[in-house]
Amino acid sequence: MDATSNAVRRRRIVALLAVVALLFPLATGVATAQSVQGASGTIVVDEGETVDGIDGVAGAIVVRGTVDGDVSGAAGSIRVAEGGRVGGDVRAAAGTLSIDGTVGGNVEAGVGSFELTDTGRIGGSLDVGGGSVSVDGAVGGDVRAGADSIAIGPNADVGGEFRYDAETFTQSPDASVAGGVVEDTGLRGDVGVTVGPDFVPTWVGTAYGVVANLALGAVLLLAFPRFSREVADRVGGDALTSGVVGGAVLIGTPVLLVLVALTLVGIPLALVGIGAYVVALWVGSVYGRYALGSWVLGRLDRSNRWVALLLGVLAVAAIGFIPWLGGLVDLLVLLLGLGAFGVGLFGLYRGRRSRRVADRETVAAD
16 A cells, blocks of 8 residues: 555656646746747847847847837847837837837837937837836837936937926937927826736747646646546536536635635635635646546547547637637636536545544444
């Protein structure tokens, strides 16, 4: 019995190490997925190089050559160097954004600091929100800027209106602003962009989700093969009960955690509960995908847990690209998997409790 337990324990440890080894490089490699050239975490378009566009997440994005289309991304720093050219728009979230070269379209950015130098030119409009903004180059259209400090330099040449909101504002008398300078005190919350899912290419998020779900599913199937099979069978045999229980767990658990947190001694328990709830949601969603794959294979008179896992994960990922239907299927799969998972855990708890009671009765009888 001890040898069997040790073998199972070793198998679980190996599976967990495998998923960590798989997910860690994937998580750190998202930044390089869209790299054009350069070291890990850096996207570089060198002098003499031309690319269609940049859409990525990186430690740094540098354009010294030509980007025919748009630059869209999130990075620690983004720079269009002198001599560099972006034919389309720049839409970015960054720690720093500096434009020494040319942007043919519009610039929309949420940054820590923004600088348009005297050699820089923006053909369209500039919409920027950040900590500090410096405009000392040419802007063909309007400028909307909200920041703690804003400076219009002597070489600034703005073809439209310069509308701003700042605690500190300076304007050189040599600057040219064709449409005039207007202070708008409500502007800071309505300019620029913020870091969000829009800056992560859709395929990157989908690919990461597929690999992460497959990795967790592999851990569950390796470490708990019998329990996992029972979860899938429960979904296939009584989907209604699984869905109802899943909905109760999904909605009721947060309510219960709030009630627990209202007591002084319950705050630590609530924090632990939140972590367990998040993990349970992920496990439930993966079990739902596995159950879906198992159901499809069952209809085809086939049975293979690994094919079922792969089929379920890929199917839900593919349907996810369909508006409305993707979200509905994802929710349904979560409810079914979460419910079956919850029923399974409750069954294990009752079984162990019954065995403990039986053991105590046996001891008392002896």
